[in-house]
Amino acid sequence: MTALYLLDLVLVPAILLAACTAVGTRDRFAAVVSFIVYGLLLAIAWVRLGAVDVALAEAAIGAGLTGVLLLGALARMGRRADEAAAAGPPGRTLRLGAAALGAAVAAGIAAAVLALPEPAPQLSGAVAEALPALGLGNPVTGVLLAFRGYDTLLEAVVLLLALLGIWSLAPDPAWGGLPGLRHRARPEGVLAWLGRLLPPVGIVVGLYVFWVGADRPGGAFQAGTILAAVWILAVMSALVEPPAVRSLALRLALVAGPALFLAVGFAGLGLAGAFLGYPAAAGWAKPLILLVEAGLTLSIAATLALLVAGTPERAAG
Incomplete structure (x- = not known):
């Protein structure tokens, strides 16, 4: 068992935990911080998958800049956020409806991914052939x-x-x-x-x-x-x-x-x-x-x- 394998064993549940915390917590500040952590963990996951460009974009934009925007929005909400929190959580029907909608979307995406043929269609070969004409590496x-x-x-x-x-x-x-x-x-x-x-x-x-x-x-x-x-x-x-x-x-x-x-x-x-x-x-x-x-x-x-x-x-x- 290599160190990278151990990293993967820790990284995957950490990503799921950060995502669930960002969605499930009632504390808005904790939700924003969890979202930032989620983005940084995703960046590490993209590095492990060999997609360094995506990892850079995720860390810089998905976690960094978006996190700053969310913190700024939270600060501007001010008293309105406190008033909304004092009004109590949403009703049971609304929460069940949101959960059902999220589960349906997740199931649809999973079905679409599983329905892809093996091997999946791709254009990487065509890109590799045309890339030298552009002078790019x-x-x-x-x-x-x-x-x-x-x-x-x-x-x-x-x-x-x-x-x-x-x-x-x-x-x-x-x-x-x-x-x-x-x-x-x-x-x-x-x-x-x-x-x-x-x-x-x-x-x-x-x-x-x-x-x-x-x-x-x-x-x-x-x-x-x-x-x-x-x-x-x-x-x-x-x-x-x-x-x-x-x-x-x-x-x-x-x-x-x-x-x-x-x-x-x-x-x-x-x-x-x-x-x-x-x-x-x-x-x-x-x-x-x-x-x-x-x-x-x-x-x-x-x-x-x-x-x-x-x-x-x-x-x-």
Whole structure:
């Protein structure tokens, strides 16, 4: 029995326990913390399955950034959460209905998975054959930016639409101002110290994850999340103020990724004969993909950071 086998024996029940705690507890804070732990454990599970790209995304977005969003939402609920808790738990009928619906969905997914033929249909062979033409070493990047480019483009647009939805909740007097509340931190405190120490390291790591994503695990979404976390830490440390929503530079950063993606996509109509196609000429595909990835990294970092910051709430000073 190897150490990795023992790790698996501990990891699987730990994931189930964290999931059940996140769903079953009545303490909202405990539920959010359990969800964050669940995401981190899932990231370890993805590493054990050999899907390092998915593990990076799960740890950075599924556990880290989503956890921060949930904690922020919990803090904003404030008294309303206490009033809802005082009203008592939902009725027995509602709980049984929710349990039955969840069980039905789980059974349907299990039936669909078990009905797959053996071996399961896959396109990994076709991807491996076409990957050298793109000049990429990471098949995940090839799928996301070339073979499944439509989905990735729409994901970037959906993130931007989510941010616009949050901004639309801002009160009229605060529109165009600074997002979120003003943060304060003691200059000699731990938070301010971390805010000065970690951002330079985080920026280097984020840029590295972006650059190696073409050939190794990494890419725009993982790098963008790391850079967003760096910015969030700097804001929480009261070292910088978030930019005003009306800032032209901010808006250009938000649309840079989708705009570059669309521009390369339309260029593909003339160069490759298909929307989001890449020219067959040797050496052209990889630079274009890196250009799109650079724009997406910037836009994803700005969008995720502003999603955490929330609605404009104060006038720009």
